[in-house]
Amino acid sequence: MHILGLIRIFACLEGLRFLKQLGASPIPADLESAIHALKAVFESESDIQLRPFRLLDKNGCILYHVAFTNKSSLQSQVLKPLLTAISDRFEDVLPVLSIERVDTIELAAAALLQGKCAILLEGLEQTVLADVSVSAGDSGSVPQNEQTIRGSHEGFVDDLFANRQLIRRRLETPDLTERSFVLGTKSPYHVSLLYISGLADDAVVEQISTRIEAVTAKYVKSEGQIADILETSRWSLFPQMLSTERPDTTVSHLMEGRIVVLADGNASAFILPATFFMFFQVPDDFVLRWWNGSFFRFLRYISVLITVALPSIYIAIVSNHFEVLPIDLVFSLKASLENIPFNPLIEALFMITVLELLREAALRLPKAIASTLSIVGGLVIGTEVVNANLVSTTMIVVIALTAVASFSIPSHEMRLALRLVSIPVMFAAVLLGFVGIAFSFSLLFMHLTKLETYGVPYFYPLTPLEPKRLWPAILQLPRKLFRRG
Template sequence: MGQKQDTIGFATELETNIRLLNEHFNASDDVGIRAFHFHGMKGSLLYLITVTDKDKLQTDILKPLLQAKDGRLEGQQEGQLEDILPILDLERVTDLPTAAAGMLQGRCAILLDGRAELLMADASSSVVHSIAESKNEQTIRGSHEGFNDDASVNAQLIHRRLKNANLTERHFTLGSSSPTRVTLLYMCDLADMTIVNEIIANLLTNQAQFIKSPGQILERLESSHFSLFPQMLFSERPDSTAAHLMEGRIVLLIDGSAFATILPVTFFMFFQAADDFNVRWWNGTFFRFLRLISVVIGIALPSVYIAIVSNHFDILPIDLVFSLKASLENIPFNPLMEAMFMITVLELLREAAIRLPKSIASTLSIVGGLVIGSEVVNANLVSTTMIVVISLTAVASFSVPSHEMRLAIRLISFPIMIASALLGFVGIAFSFSLLFMHLSKLESFGVPYFYPFMPFKPSRILTALIQLPKRIFGGKASKRRLS
């Protein structure tokens, strides 16, 4: 279907205006029309059946119009529709595209004969979304509320937790042919307005005709499209989102997505969990430190094993050398091929478990973990030591709270394994040097990604790495900007 002209206005004839709107929607059966008389003038209601609440349409719009016709509402001036309709959201429209866009959002077009304008009244139907528990960010002692697919409901959940007059909300509609609502939230006294304005500018330049998914909007907000590391934090918890707002960050809510997008971000934000702040400080410190260790294990453990078996057998105790030699004796592949094979099998099982129904996914996990693992060893395709190494690596990566960071850790381990097979420990050291150089250079809306290590801030390192007791180390709250 071709694009409609943007300059089409309305005529003074009622039938002409009805025809223009009906043709704009290609005479769809979804267009509802209801004629009425108002103070001696012919009128008509036009609405889209699927997005309009019929009860609201009858009670708040049609009934007051018919009562005014019968003279049961006294003292009304002729033609003053705004005075008789008990609706807050009323707007006069003089062009066809604006009227059609309003009808797509559930508004009813009120047409009167002899007038070259319409009155748009809100009669939109709302789907009731239940507030369910977060599925991907579960906690033991925290809140059990989670976001849903309605951005307005998600914004309401945030407002309930953050009752502050400085919490500012901005609304945008993206996609010319299929409008998608986007809500931007920030604390105007804490957020960096330069970053806010940059995000708004990026959103407004998104002139795509159709918004197929939230990722189509978010990819424009990435500072580096070629980096493996995530540059936005996703959360489906209202309490965590409100906490980030109180730290001066900006939140994006997109209609159709049950996640809040938080930015700008730093590397160490991806290893914080909601439970860290609901338990005693030494418990939170232990688990956060454990997650940071799991990152090192997930990235380096397969590479270290490959480097030792391929190039550095001499650093191992003699008893362990004999044990490794025995397990590798009948394996026809080198350690790099073993690791690549096992990681590929693990990723296939993980992807299949995500896409399959839950009842089948649990069976697949048992088959993958027991049958495939044991038979691969029996067939002398992979050594038992490699099975242990890859299993520890998978468990370590799964302990990271952020799904996007888990994917990044698994992808980064591949080139480091290749470097370790070619150059041994020298290849690992060279790979980690490049990795730290990339992290030090990467930015998220001008905020250093590897903060507080780059730039180096000794006073912030402890709070980034571990959970410290607020009574001793918290100090007084102060106004802080992310810059």
């Protein structure tokens, strides 16, 4: 028995919290009892596959975990030699470098989570473990929209099975449960739902499963149809599920009791239920020192206020409240607005439209042309609209700051929602000034406090207020300060 192999097994068992005293759960000599005892350790027994065989005059069975096992290696290095063996000594039969023997159910279950297969034989009160794990080089792609400075650079791919493996490799626990769905009556479309049994709310799991099963379309064109049925409030501008292309982010939310939905052909995962503050957390926050993480997360919340309120505040000042500015700044603004034929609202809408057109064009064009487009849009268009007296220089500065602030928001869906929310706030600002902005924010907060996702308040832990959870959600503070984990 290899010492390093035992150390890995014991470390895995400690992390999964199912290590018992040695000898507490011995492997039964009866083959059927041994198979049942080993599969019962896992919440999702379908993850453990078995292949019966006969060695000389004894019945045997191979058990393996579908997510961690290389099936080609299992077939060529374990199953085929066993079917043609003329000896019952496994060390002489199997061409596998790592072969171990354990005599407890717990050790055998931990080995399955490391990509080893368990070989059970009738009358043998031991399990033979052979290493047939998936190669460590079989990884995903590099995330394109959620890049980090430090930490993992592994991302999901378009294959559903590969994405499940990426999650299971990072979360080696028998409590990870998976439900599989096949949608589309004409063309099968595969969807998987993953959660940790005991942490996730069973009622929420059943609600999500019911919504997925309710899809009766003949063809499921894309994951957008799945996202549409999973949203609890379709009329809200705010996203009600977090989409991520990072396995490490997905696993962290699973360990917090949330539910993950994977769709075939989609290189991202949907995380439910989602709250407002989840959309502003990035992996770098948990890698950097706590004061750095707190500072940058605070900047993201400031960017929300800038994205929604800065154009409206400028419009309100120029239209109704010049008296709040110092006299020197008033003269400067008057000079920039002197030859502009449009009111500030028209200027802002025009610049926002141009900015969105440039962003959309840069997204659809090849990267080489997109870089040229940014130069044309930033220099040529920006300069010429000022020279043509279509937009004031101050408005260009305001819209540019708003765009930079919105780009600092990690979630693309939340970024789009905040940009849309800023438009009606601008209309309220031009009509009622600061009163209109205050009224708009009152309505916005009323909507956010009323919104729920599968029974979870969207603005939690701000409403209902839980100070011990609110500060860690807003800032990345030391765990010991709040006695967390």
